[in-house]
Amino acid sequence: MATYVVTGASRGIGLELVKQLLARGDVVVAAVRDPSKASNLNALNAANLHVIKLDVEKPETIKEAAATLEKQFSSIDCLINNAGVLGSLAKTSKADASDIAWVHKVNVLGPLAVTQALLPLIKKGKKKLIANISSTLGSIGDKEQYMENDDARRGNAFAVGGLAYKMSKAALNMQTMSLAAELKDDGITVICYCPGWVITDMGNSGSEAFDGKAAPTLSAEDSIKCQLKLIDSADLSKSGKYFAHTGEPLPW
């Protein structure tokens, strides 16, 4: 039994992570923007579930959440920085600066602030793992090989819109690598991974970038089964690495 913190736990991948972690007996802190509206989460009604308010865009809620957790827990084993937004899918030539700034606030500065606030508790944990949920869309490396064998998407990741999202995940990857290097001597593992193209609100919206010619086929349930294998196997030897949900390494 370990203690996990999952951000963005109200729906999609975050909610399914919470469900599967609880099902195997872990203690889960589910961080959401508005606990009163997280009806699917509250319906889980599990003894090992702790729902807290945390909006990654609002530093005061991160500070308050960290203070609450310091009182309730002596340590945290694993932080999963899952909360994220997609932003505009406009073509790069039409990308909007304010959209790019907002997406970076949520997808890059959010995980950094949450990690910084929870680091004292993570240092006291047994597993000492920080997992940042990234995307293959943040990869500047080999797109041909990693676009999931889907002709509609193959080689298209640079050409389609969503610059804010793609840049934010590339920046999150750099954050992962930098933190991993810095925290290695503390025994803390930091990884990032793509969950696959998953059927969630965000995953479904993503098909717009491909003019509806491609859509997600991976269920959240199956993605999370794979993610948990990756998380369970993560140790210092994997720190600073970028994975597909299958555990295959991804090119930066």
Ligand SMILES: NC(=O)c1ccc[n+]([C@@H]2O[C@H](COP(=O)([O-])OP(=O)(O)OC[C@H]3O[C@@H](n4cnc5c(N)ncnc54)[C@H](OP(=O)(O)O)[C@@H]3O)[C@@H](O)[C@H]2O)c1
């Ligand atoms: N689905 C995919 O195919 C896919 C592929 C690659 C990577 N990812 C990544 O996987 C993660 C989860 O995606 P998803 O598909 O589950 O997306 P989703 O269905 O759109 O859910 C996003 C979650 O993030 C939360 N969130 C958004 N802004 C937040 C904020 N400021 N503070 C706290 N929570 C916030 C949402 O909370 P509210 O309910 O309050 O809005 C929601 O719980 C994201 O980091 C995403 O980039 C997803």
